Amino acid sequence: MIRKRTFLPLLFLLLGWFAASGVQAQNDLFISKVFDMYGKKKGVVMVDLSGEILENYRLTRFRSITIKDDPEAATFARRCLERDQVGAKKIKEVVANGIPTSIYLQLPRLGQDNRLILYNESRSGGLRITLIYIESNDDTEAILKLLLKKKQ
Amino acid sequence: MKNYLTIEEADRLFEKYYDGETTSAEQELLLNFLQQEDLPIRFEAEHALFGYYAEEKLRLSPSQELLFEIERPLQKDDLTEKGKIPHRNLWFRLNPVLKWSFAAAVLLFGVFLLDNRVEAQNSDVAYIDGHRCTDSREVTALAIASIEQIDLGSDEVAGTVNKMNDNNLVESQLQQFQELK
Numbered sequence: 001m002i003r004k005r006t007f008l009p010l011l012f013l014l015l016g017w018f019a020a021s022g023v024q025a026q027n028d029l030f031i032s033k034v035f036d037m038y039g040k041k042k043g044v045v046m047v048d049l050s051g052e053i054l055e056n057y058r059l060t061r062f063r064s065i066t067i068k069d070d071p072e073a074a075t076f077a078r079r080c081l082e083r084d085q086v087g088a089k090k091i092k093e094v095v096a097n098g099i100p101t102s103i104y105l106q107l108p109r110l111g112q113d114n115r116l117i118l119y120n121e122s123r124s125g126g127l128r129i130t131l132i133y134i135e136s137n138d139d140t141e142a143i144l145k146l147l148l149k150k151k152q
Numbered sequence: 153m154k155n156y157l158t159i160e161e162a163d164r165l166f167e168k169y170y171d172g173e174t175t176s177a178e179q180e181l182l183l184n185f186l187q188q189e190d191l192p193i194r195f196e197a198e199h200a201l202f203g204y205y206a207e208e209k210l211r212l213s214p215s216q217e218l219l220f221e222i223e224r225p226l227q228k229d230d231l232t233e234k235g236k237i238p239h240r241n242l243w244f245r246l247n248p249v250l251k252w253s254f255a256a257a258v259l260l261f262g263v264f265l266l267d268n269r270v271e272a273q274n275s276d277v278a279y280i281d282g283h284r285c286t287d288s289r290e291v292t293a294l295a296i297a298s299i300e301q302i303d304l305g306s307d308e309v310a311g312t313v314n315k316m317n318d319n320n321l322v323e324s325q326l327q328q329f330q331e332l333k
Contacts, residue, residue: 042282043281044279044281045278045280047277050276065298132299
């Protein structure tokens with residue numbers, strides 16, 4: 001009985017916690033850990049859009065993170081990408097000295113959403129990694145066109 | 153206060169009960185009184201009435217039950233044989249630790265939902281060196297800056313996407329080997 005008395009309250013709290021975190025977990029991807037772990041650190045710029053700004057761009061979610069001079073973060077991001085590549089289509093991969101410096105992935109659709117991951121690693125002027133995650137109802141081609149347009 | 157009633161006392165208390173003036177302790181006494189065997193037949197109506205309330209209480213959902221919660225926790229002996237609460241339910245109801253932890257779990261879930269809702273309303277956000285920024289112009293500029301760091305300019309990417317979307321890709325590639333036939 002004593003065991004039950006301590007076990008059940010804990011179980012309720014855990015259930016409440018899991019239910020809540022289940023709501024929060026918006027995606028099933030390993031790269032979300034990169035955003036979670038490094039997003040609010042010094043030397044990092046993270047952008048998370050899912051509101052009004054995206055209305056003009058036909059995107060439903062845009063997340064980007066730029067991390068400077070953090071080789072550990074780069075290694076971690078590459079590992080996460082390796083895991084997320086399973087089942088995804090690789091649009092582009094550039095490998096320099098055995099290290100992937102550009103990886104673009106088209107992930108399996110999640111409901112209506114087409115999902116893309118873009119990763120770039122640059123070493124000119126210090127190490128800088130950029131990771132972008134995009135969700136859209138449009139197809140990949142349209143998303144890339146939109147991004148190209150934004151670049152110009 | 154004694155915990156049993158004589159028939160005369162019960163009569164007086166029932167009168168008080170019908171006038172709506174009994175306390176919960178007095179109602180408990182009445183309930184105990186009605187559980188006795190060999191009561192005079194004139195108490196049959198009260199027996200049925202108290203038995204009905206006990207049964208109704210069992211049928212209520214937990215949320216409804218909270219509305220009708222009496223001042224003191226129910227005791228197993230309070231109910232007639234027919235309306236006895238299953239032991240597990242009774243234990244759950246009587247255990248304040250359980251009750252409060254369940255309430256805490258619900259509260260925790262509610263706080264998370266509220267937090268998510270508030271966050272969703274203000275969902276265009278950037279963090280620069282850990283500092284939160286919600287200025288839409290700045291956030292947009294940062295998003296575009298991050299896109300600029302990605303090399304999308306080559307035709308290679310567009311070409312690959314085209315190939316991926318080409319359902320006849322395999323057939324067209326195999327056609328190149330037709331000559332070998």
